[in-house]
Amino acid sequence: MGTSAPLLGEPLPIELMNTVWGDRDGVHDALDGPSGAEAWLRAVLPRIEPLTAADLDGLTADDAEDLARRLRALRDALRRLAAEATGDPRPAAAAPVRDLAAAVAVVNEAAGAAPRWSALTWAPGGTPARSVRAGGRAPAAAVSAVAEETVALFGRPDRLRLRACLAPGCVLYFLKDHPRREWCSTACGNRVRAARHYRRRRRPAS
Template sequence: MRTRAPLLGEPLPVELMNTVWADRDGVHDALDEPAAVLAWLRAVAPGLDHVSLADLDALPPGDLDQLTRRLVRLRDALRRLAAEATGDPRSSAASATSDLQAAVTAVNEAAGALPRWSALVWTPGGPPTLQTRTSGQAAAAIVSAIAEEAVVLFGQDDRLRLRACQGPGCVLYFLKNHPRREWCSAACGNRARGARHYRRHRRPPA
């Protein structure tokens, strides 16, 4: 199973926000069942340096259900923070977490759920690398790691680069990484330009 969420190469907290996405049929949730959560995690696994695909595949059903609930709670909290940071006016993008303080609490609780530390990994003949270790199981570690990235994102100046995509019908967020970037993707930019062209050139009613 492949994830239905659009993957834009954004930081993991933003990719998690974008598991709520929209098309012509309306707004969708790419984390609406445990199998979909696993599909999304497999897709973003390269960004989870302390969790392997084997760890994910070995999760028992109870842990996977708990992981699904935790990720959705964190996702909704992050979308509330993103709306606050960007002044997002899109009603269709509104988070299920409506209260700002509840969103902050949810992110902080997730980030602090497990102790984490940096470990040096250096095998003979290879370069040294730094990896993150945790004291908990894979499911809890995933949520905690993404939440900690989110704390850094919103607590530092990167939040000033966060944007709510204004493409027609879009509910995604992105980090503005170029002065001329206006949309989450080229497809949204094309739709926005097409909509502007139509509004400019349509004939007034007779």
């Protein structure tokens, strides 16, 4: 079963933020249990070095619980950092983590939870290549990889392009990759335009 979270092709930390998402029925959590957390991780697995499908296939029930707990904690911290960076005014998007220092501590702890290092492979007659290795169990290694990308995202000017989608009912974030982009997705943009059109048609003639 696939993840219920929208995957918009954003940087991995933003994809994790967006495991909290909204629709007409309210706000939902794609990481609301071990199966949801594993489904999300499998969906983004090709983007997480050096994790493989075999690592996830070997998860025990306790591992799956640990993974869900770690991902939710990092996700909630990320949403607090995103709210700080964007001045997010949306009450429905507020993270359970209220304190900025606490959110930063969660990210740093997650980033250091599993050692990661680069390794060079070079067989005779072949081409040298870089690979990434990680120590620790799969849940910690996976969350550590996302946390490392988080440090890079917020530690660079890219954070200035981070936006909260202000379409009605939306609680997602996105990276503004075009000067004209104002919404997380075409669907949100269409919803805003439809609402504007409806308001204009209902406005009494002067």
